[in-house]
Each structure stands twice: as C-alpha cells, then as structure tokens.
Amino acid sequence: MQEVYITKIAKFLPNELISNDEMEQYLGLINGKPSKSRRIVLRNNGIQGRYYAITKEGKSTHTNAQMVSLAIxxxxxxxxEDIKSVELLCCGTSxxxxxxxxxxxMVHGNLPESSSIEVVSPSGVCCSGMHAFKYAYLSVLSGDKQKAVCTGSERVSPLLKADTFDAEAEKIELLNNDPYIAFEKDFLRWMLSDGAGAFLLxxxxSESGISLKVEWVEAISYANVMESCMYMGADKNEDGTxxxxxxxxxxxxxxxSLLSIKQDVKLLSENIVKLGFTKLKDILAKRTFNVDxxxxxxxxxxxxxxxxxxxKILDENEISIPKEKWFTNLRTKGNIGSGSIYIMCEELFNSGKLVKGEKILLAVPESSRFSYVFCLLTVA
Incomplete structure (x- = not known):
C-alpha cells in the first residue's frame, strides 16, 4: 500500500457574492409574491452570502462541468502542463x-489539455463528492494510480428559480399558503449555492508547502431503515416510497414540479444529526483514534x-469536540452540497494556519436517504 496525500486544493465560485437581500432578484418571486419563509430560514441557517451561476435575468453563466474544470x-x-500526468478523474455532484x-x-471534455484517462462519476447528494474522494484515495492507496483528481460541485440556482414552481403556484395558493407546504417547497431555495472544489491526490x-495525509475514510448509509428525506425528479407517496x-x-x-428539490423537514430534523454523529463514536473506536x-x-x-x-450528540456519546476546534465557512460561501467540504478544506489549507502534525476530521452528512462520510487527515 502507498501513502496518499492531498497536495493541492482549489475552488471556483461563480460571479459575485450575493447577499440575502439580493436573492429574490436572482431567483424571482413565486406567484409574484415575496417568500414568507425566506427570512425565517435565513435567520436559522445563518448564511449571509452565496454564489449563483446565473445572472439576475436568469441567464446561465457557467455549467456545472465548466465550474469543475475551472477549479481543476x-x-x-x-x-x-502537469495536468497531463493525472491518471484518474472522479467527480461527484447532486x-x-x-x-x-x-x-x-463532461468535465473531462472541458479539459482537452489533459490525457485520456479513467473517469468516474459517483451519484448521490452531499456525499457524492466524498465518494469521488474515496475512489481516488483507494486508487492511489492500492498503487493502481499515482496521481488523481477528485471534485465536488453543485449548480442548483436554475432549479431554485421561481419558474420551476410556477405550475403549482396556484395550487399552493388554493391551500391558503399552508405553512408546512409552503416551507417544504420553499425551504431549500434559501439554503443552497453554486460552486466547485477540487483535490489533487x-x-x-508536496515538495513545497504542506500536504494532507489521508489516514482513513469511512462511509455509511441508513437507507435500509430510513425513507427518503430529500429528493428531486420524483414524487413521494404516502407510504414514504x-x-x-x-x-x-x-x-x-x-x-x-418534479424537477424542483424537495425536503421532508420533519424527517430531517429528527434524524440527520442523531444517526451519523452517534455512529462516529463507533468509527473512532474501530480506528483506535482519540477524539482529543x-x-x-x-x-x-x-x-x-x-x-x-x-x-449535543457528541457530548452525549462522550466524543466532545470543543467549539474552538470547529471550522466552517457556511456563513460566507453558502451551502454548496457536495462541494462544501472541498471549499472548506481549500480555505483552511490555504490559510497559512495549519501546522505539521495537526489532525483534521471531516464530517459530511447527506439527508437524501441518510448517508454519512467521515475522514481523518494529518497535516504533513
């Protein structure tokens, strides 16, 4: 087995930072009326800025594949010229x-300067970027590849535009804007952002600067016992199928409006934290790693x-992590789904604050049908 290092991290965020007050200028008004849930959701999620790959007129500025190729x-x-030495490309997205x-x-097609190589597309939601990472990690670990690129990205803004919901806007109005239905349909419009991140493994x-040694990657799904929570391109039946x-x-x-993203908010709040972060205790024990x-x-x-x-869940499981050790840039970058963990790592990696020997724990939950990926890195 070879050792595996993340030697470079990069990101691409489209256009300019968009503030909370500007969001509906880009996404539009459903049924011509301002959202009733926007301020509530934004107050709870704490996001103050995000990026969209569209103009205020709704015109696309980048495809998902273009954003990823720019990050790469x-x-x-x-x-x-070093891009020609990459032997594997793994790209995850929702x-x-x-x-x-x-x-x-499609990403590979946007990189004509690269070589003809193995290309893999893990499907999924937030964990798809980490599944791409794990495939690349295992490929280098096994010696099958020497150099690999993996990515996580999203382009959700076109799906959040008002015209995606126009066909059922009248139905929502007929229901007298029932708060739960309005929230379920409107919730994710104020949560999601566009962008792409990339790792070089x-x-x-690296001969210059720091690297991140990949110690292990653990993934788990609870789809065997949990119904779907977030979905697109489908309708949910009364029995949960x-x-x-x-x-x-x-x-x-x-x-x-089957092409809009929907989320069962009640199912989310009851399970997303409890399932994955309780399992983390078992993973740390299996890996004989001390959370301290x-x-x-x-x-x-x-x-x-x-x-x-x-x-709270970490405390209950006696694997507490003090808040001063937590790092996230959700407030300034928004929720980029499968790209978020890449873009967090990019900011920390290039901050100049990391010291050799430090341990970094990544945690990526996916609410789609409750999947999780955890990863331990060492600054080298």
Whole structure:
C-alpha cells in the first residue's frame, strides 16, 4: 500500500457574492409574491452570502462541468502542463447538467489539455463528492494510480428559480399558503449555492508547502431503515416510497414540479444529526483514534441551526469536540452540497494556519436517504 496525500486544493465560485437581500432578484418571486419563509430560514441557517451561476435575468453563466474544470485548472495554475500526468478523474455532484453523458466525462471534455484517462462519476447528494474522494484515495492507496483528481460541485440556482414552481403556484395558493407546504417547497431555495472544489491526490508529499495525509475514510448509509428525506425528479407517496419522474407523464412532471428539490423537514430534523454523529463514536473506536487529538473539525452543515445539535450528540456519546476546534465557512460561501467540504478544506489549507502534525476530521452528512462520510487527515 502507498501513502496518499492531498497536495493541492482549489475552488471556483461563480460571479459575485450575493447577499440575502439580493436573492429574490436572482431567483424571482413565486406567484409574484415575496417568500414568507425566506427570512425565517435565513435567520436559522445563518448564511449571509452565496454564489449563483446565473445572472439576475436568469441567464446561465457557467455549467456545472465548466465550474469543475475551472477549479481543476486552478490546481495546476503554476505548472499547467502537469495536468497531463493525472491518471484518474472522479467527480461527484447532486446536479449534473444532464442525465447522460455522465458528469465526470463532461468535465473531462472541458479539459482537452489533459490525457485520456479513467473517469468516474459517483451519484448521490452531499456525499457524492466524498465518494469521488474515496475512489481516488483507494486508487492511489492500492498503487493502481499515482496521481488523481477528485471534485465536488453543485449548480442548483436554475432549479431554485421561481419558474420551476410556477405550475403549482396556484395550487399552493388554493391551500391558503399552508405553512408546512409552503416551507417544504420553499425551504431549500434559501439554503443552497453554486460552486466547485477540487483535490489533487498523490502518493508522495508536496515538495513545497504542506500536504494532507489521508489516514482513513469511512462511509455509511441508513437507507435500509430510513425513507427518503430529500429528493428531486420524483414524487413521494404516502407510504414514504418514491415514484420517479420516469413513471410520470410529461404533463405530471410539470404539474407537480418534479424537477424542483424537495425536503421532508420533519424527517430531517429528527434524524440527520442523531444517526451519523452517534455512529462516529463507533468509527473512532474501530480506528483506535482519540477524539482529543483532533485539531480541526470540519462538519458540513446546511445550517448553523444544526451546530448545537451536533455538539449535543457528541457530548452525549462522550466524543466532545470543543467549539474552538470547529471550522466552517457556511456563513460566507453558502451551502454548496457536495462541494462544501472541498471549499472548506481549500480555505483552511490555504490559510497559512495549519501546522505539521495537526489532525483534521471531516464530517459530511447527506439527508437524501441518510448517508454519512467521515475522514481523518494529518497535516504533513
């Protein structure tokens, strides 16, 4: 087995930072009326800025694949020719630009200066970027590859625009704006952001600057016991099962706004923290790792609302992590789904604050059907 190091991290955030008060200028008004839930959601999630790959007129400025390719090029900004030595490209996202071809081959198509290599597209939601990372990590660890690039990215803004909901706006109005229904449909519009992050993985440390040695990566799914919580391209039945878009008529797809992202908020709040962060205790025990040795804790959270809930669960499981060790940039970058953990790592990695020997714990929960990925890194 080889050792595996993250030697470079880069990001791409489209256009300019968008404040809370500017959001509806980009996303529009559903049924011509300001959202009733926007201020409530923003107050709870603590996000103050985010990035959209669209203009105020709704015109796309970048595809998802373009944003990823720009982040990857940033990895090789000093030596562009080094991109030819990459042997593997793994790209995770919740929001590919199309169903076929796969997201990663579209990214590869935007990098004509690279070589003809193995390309992998893990599907999923927030964990898809970490699954891409784990595939790349295992490939280098096993000696199958010497150098790999993995990415996490999202382009959700087109799905959040008002016209995505227009077909059912009248139905929502007929329901007298029932608070729960309005919240379920409107909730994620004020949570999500666009962007891309990329890691370069190698079997040796960087010759200049720091690297992050990958100690281990652990992933787990609770889909065997939990129903779907966040979904797109489907309708949820009363028994908790999903009826996919492929079993709906074109008219039903529009009428039920199946291309919008929906979330069962009650199911989310009852389970997302409890399941994964209770399991973390078992993972640390399996890996014989003492939680006190963590220097930096990077939890991917969709909202600061969950921060104290995570801390409480960690306390209850006797794996407390002091808040001064926590690091997140949700407030200034927004929730970029599968790209968030990459963009957090990029900011910390390039901050100049890391010291060799420090331990970094990454935690990525996914509410889609309750999946989690945890990873331990050592500054080298």
């Amino acid at each position: 090029r940033m990895l090789f900004a000093e030596h562009p 929001t590919p630009d199309q169903l076929m071809p796969s997201h990663a081959v 190698e079997n040796k440390k 999903l009826k996919g878009y492929i079993d709906h008529s074109p008219a039903e797809i529009l009428d039920k 040795d963590i220097t930096h804790f990077l939890p991917h959270i969709s909202s600061y609302f969950f921060e104290d809930k995570i801390a």
